[in-house]
Amino acid sequence: MEKPNIAIIGAGMTGVVCARNLKDAGYEPIIFEKSRGIGGRMATRRTSEGLQFDHGAQYITAKNKRFQSFIDTAISAGCATHWKIEEKSTFVGRPSMNSLLGLAVEDLSIQFNTEILRVQKSKHGWMLSSETQNQFSDIVVLALPAPQIINLIGEHNSLSQELTNVEMKPCLTLMAAFPSNKGAPFITRRKPDDDLAWIAQDSAKPYRPREMTCWVAQAGDDWSMKYLEYDKDEIARILTPMLCDRLRVSSSELLYSSAHRWRYSRVTKPLGKSFLSDISATLYVGGDWTVSARVEGAWESGTAISKAIVEQM
Ligand SMILES: Cc1cc2nc3c(=O)[nH]c(=O)nc-3n(C[C@H](O)[C@H](O)[C@H](O)COP(=O)(O)OP(=O)(O)OC[C@H]3O[C@@H](n4cnc5c(N)ncnc54)[C@H](O)[C@@H]3O)c2cc1C
Numbered sequence: 140m141e142k143p144n145i146a147i148i149g150a151g152m153t154g155v156v157c158a159r160n161l162k163d164a165g166y167e168p169i170i171f172e173k174s175r176g177i178g179g180r181m182a183t184r185r186t187s188e189g190l191q192f193d194h195g196a197q198y199i200t201a202k203n204k205r206f207q208s209f210i211d212t213a214i215s216a217g218c219a220t221h222w223k224i225e226e227k228s229t230f231v232g233r234p235s236m237n238s239l240l241g242l243a244v245e246d247l248s249i250q251f252n253t254e255i256l257r258v259q260k261s262k263h264g265w266m267l268s269s270e271t272q273n274q275f276s277d278i279v280v281l282a283l284p285a286p287q288i289i290n291l292i293g294e295h296n297s298l299s300q301e302l303t304n305v306e307m308k309p310c311l312t313l314m315a316a317f318p319s320n321k322g323a324p325f326i327t328r329r330k331p332d333d334d335l336a337w338i339a340q341d342s343a344k345p346y347r348p349r350e351m352t353c354w355v356a357q358a359g360d361d362w363s364m365k366y367l368e369y370d371k372d373e374i375a376r377i378l379t380p381m382l383c384d385r386l387r388v389s390s391s392e393l394l395y396s397s398a399h400r401w402r403y404s405r406v407t408k409p410l411g412k413s414f415l416s417d418i419s420a421t422l423y424v425g426g427d428w429t430v431s432a433r434v435e436g437a438w439e440s441g442t443a444i445s446k447a448i449v450e451q452m
Contacts, residue, residue: 142166143277145448146267148255148291151179152240152437153426153444154282156209159243160445170247171267171274173254177244178237180404180427181434184314185235186395191348192314192341192355193236194399197327198222198229199434206438209243216242220345224327234346239434258291258422265421280423280444282437284403285410288424298415298424305428309367310404311358313378314341316351316395323352323386334362335381351394356382367400374398405432413443420451 145161147154150172158168182195199219201207210230213219218241220233232239257268258279265279281288285305292299313335319342327339336359342352356378358366366374375398383390406428414425425440427433 143452144264144275145169145278145280146171146265146274146276147280147282148172148258148267149179149282149426150174150177150240150244150249150251151282151426152181152434153441154179154280155240155243155247156438156441157280157282157425157445158247160442161448162247164445164449166448167248168280169276170249171253171255171269172249172251175251176237177240177249178232180401181232181236181239183232183235183237184397184399186397188316188351188395189348190314190316190351190353190395191235192353193231193344194312194314194355195401196236196434197337197339197355198224198231199239200227200229201435203435203439205442206435209438210239213239213242218242222344231344255291259293278421278423278448280425280448282426282441282444283424284426285406285424285428286403288426292422292424297417298422301410301415302424304408305406305410306408307403307406307428308360309363310360310401311363311366311374311378312399312401313356313358313375313382314353314395314397314399315356315379315382315393316353317386317388317392318394319349319351323388328385331359333385334359335378335385336360338382338385354382354386356385363404367402371398371400374400403428406436407432409436413440414447416444416447420447423448 145168147170180195263275267274337357410429427437430436
């Protein structure tokens with residue numbers, strides 16, 4: 140029997156691990172990714188000043204032994220490393236968060252800068268429409284935040300009902316840099332009740348540039364909701380003095396600051412199972428939002444989808 144065409148939308152952890160497993164099982168999946176790189180919310184911002192910030196996922200933890208083994212393989216390949224936060228053992232991509240997927244994406248077909256705008260069933264299979272082309276595929280995997288999936292398949296699709304029950308929260312994130320000789324009261328700080336719920340000295344992670352001290356600060360849920368639609372420069376302008384206050388440094392020391400808006404940052408009401416598929420078992424949807432708000436949840440979802448596709452053949 141001829142192998143089906145498989146299209147995967149999204150080159151974050153979910154999409155990449157799904158594609159990797161399918162490729163290893165003898166399929167030739169193609170990933171469509173709207174941005175110019177891999178990693179999705181495992182994101183790193185590089186600036187023209189030579190600064191680097193992991194402004195999405197901060198670190199990775201592994202409970203599942205198979206996910207730990209995925210991380211161990213990435214560490215052996217030089218794509219990830221340990222980062223000890225106080226007494227907690229965590230992992231980060233090396234030298235940036237999305238490097239974690241560096242080994243997994245090798246020899247995968249990925250079409251970057253391609254935003255899929257619509258996914259519809261047609262007599263030639265699933266039609267994936269972007270601004271410039273229509274692609275057809277026998278099987279489609281949507282590895283995106285749940286609300287973005289509804290936008291692609293439409294609210295009348297049979298899967299959309301369950302997807303609307305999933306809730307995801309936004310997160311406004313500040314990236315800021317100070318001269319390297321500045322002392323700091325902490326390396327990481329989590330304070331859910333503070334407007335800056337998480338602050339981390341990103342440049343303290345291993346294999347990061349150290350010329351300046353780079354910080355990533357995440358606004359809490361309420362603050363992020365309140366300022367969600369503000370202009371990003373305005374968000375940075377408001378968050379910067381708040382960060383200076385927490386770090387006890389003067390704003391006059393600031394060398395760089397900018398903000399990022401994560402509209403769908405983390406799930407607060409997950410689906411409760413690792414993916415959904417339609418009745419024809421040709422449309423699969425998944426992501427971290429299925430089981431947990433973590434990279435490990437995305438890995439679990441992508442793994443489960445690839446297993447289901449291979450088993451149905
Ligand atoms: C601020 C923040 C902090 C976090 N901190 C942590 C942490 O410390 N530890 C942890 O484990 N997790 C953390 N997470 C969560 C973690 O980043 C996610 O769980 C994980 O990266 C999700 O992977 P994914 O593949 O499911 O989705 P994503 O990473 O969102 O990947 C989806 C991909 O699809 C692409 N895409 C979207 N729409 C389209 C389209 N229409 N066409 C083509 N491509 C499209 C996107 O560009 C993206 O690359 C954090 C997330 C955020 C935002």
